[in-house]
Amino acid sequence: MSSELVITNLMKSYGAGMKPAVNNVSFTIEAGNILALLGPSGCGKTTTLRSVAGLDHPTGGTIRIGGRLVADPQNGVFIAPQHRNLGMVFQSYAVWPHMSVRENVEYPLRNKKLSRKDIRAQAQEALELVGLQEYADRPVVALSGGQMQRVALARSLSYKPALLLLDEPLSNLDAKLRIRLRDDLRKIVKDAGVTALYVTHDQAEAVVIGDRIGVMKDGQMLQHDVPTELYNNPRDLFVANFTGAATVLDIELRDLENGARDVFVDGYPERLMTLPADPRAPAGRAQMAIRPENVKMHAASSDTQPGRHEARVLQRQYLGTQTLYTLSFFGQNMDIVELGTVPRFTEGENVQIEFPLECLTVFTKQ
Ligand SMILES: Nc1ncnc2c1ncn2[C@@H]1O[C@H](COP(=O)(O)OP(=O)(O)OP(=O)(O)O)[C@@H](O)[C@H]1O
DSSP states (O other): OOOOEEEEEEEEOSSTTSOOSEEEEEEEEOTTOEEEEEOOTTSSHHHHHHHHHTSSOOSEEEEEETTEEEEEGGGTEEOOGGGSOEEEEOSSOOOOTTSBHHHHHHGGGGGSSOOHHHHHHHHHHHHHHTTOGGGTTSBGGGSOHHHHHHHHHHHHHTTOOSEEEEESTTTTSOHHHHHHHHHHHHHHHHHHTOEEEEEESOHHHHHHHOSEEEEEETTEEEEEEOHHHHHHSOSSHHHHHHTSOOEEEEEEEEEOTTSOEEEEETTOOSOOEEEOOOTTSOSEEEEEEEOGGGOEEEEOOSSOOTTEEEEEEEEEEEOSSEEEEEEEETTEEEEEEEESSSOOOOTTOEEEEEOOGGGEEEEEOO
């Protein structure tokens, strides 16, 4: 039975005078959903996961799994990890090397009050879920790293936990396998219908695996949203940069009478565009984030159409199916990516660029 996870105002300090590793974090994972916790090293992802697991004692806030309070330090509540009904998969291949694949998966079931037949059946079901039924009787050490992680996953799912916790489970695998396994992993977790918390510092992994993504920095949750919202409407520059490539331009916003704002890019004499009113971006110094795929490039022309601006190609990187350009736009560098197998522009060439309004995100200067 999968369960909802509700975390409210979670705090974890490792000592007096130290910055809290987790600072007032709240989020909910609805039953059967996957939340990817994403952030750079040291931002508090693992501490959050370990607090849910019961491996760390939080110093404040509450954690509820399926409605049951498992941690509430203010009121002295702390349920031990083995009584939280959790599945866990970590970076290291936590398999027992002297056992077969099936024995590994059956192992946690032996502590439950189940008949031999039921243990077999539940282990078999978990092995089928991860696609390892044909490997059941092999020694686990004869498997590849990716297969071992499947065994670890099958073992965690075999007893149908309320919640599955995964801490960078793919990071010991080589890049190609990691990409293949992240799709499989999402499918397996969704097929199992289990609620999952997935910790990663890899943006692509978070997008592929998470129904929602929580971006953390310095112990805090900056934004918690579905992947498309995070990518298209990041709440601040850190989120914009961490969820994908972005060019950041320094700009000035000038008020117009109707509440709209004119945008001036530093070093560019003309008005770049007019933006509709947006309470997140008051007049004054600001920054604008632009995704590289959202800028349109056109050949240089003597008559500049409205909305097009002069720029120069500094660098071109041809990647087969797409080309990455770095442009100079009035002294500020800008990255643009164009799909297509034949690059349209060369280094040193003058071009015109166009910014679709709906693809811009503006932030007050930080
Ligand atoms: N046992 C500990 N004692 C003291 N400080 C700790 C301990 N564990 C973690 N920290 C600190 O807490 C902060 C958060 O660490 P945490 O491991 O949760 O980050 P993370 O985002 O998971 O990073 P990584 O991806 O590197 O594992 C860091 O500043 C870390 O140094």
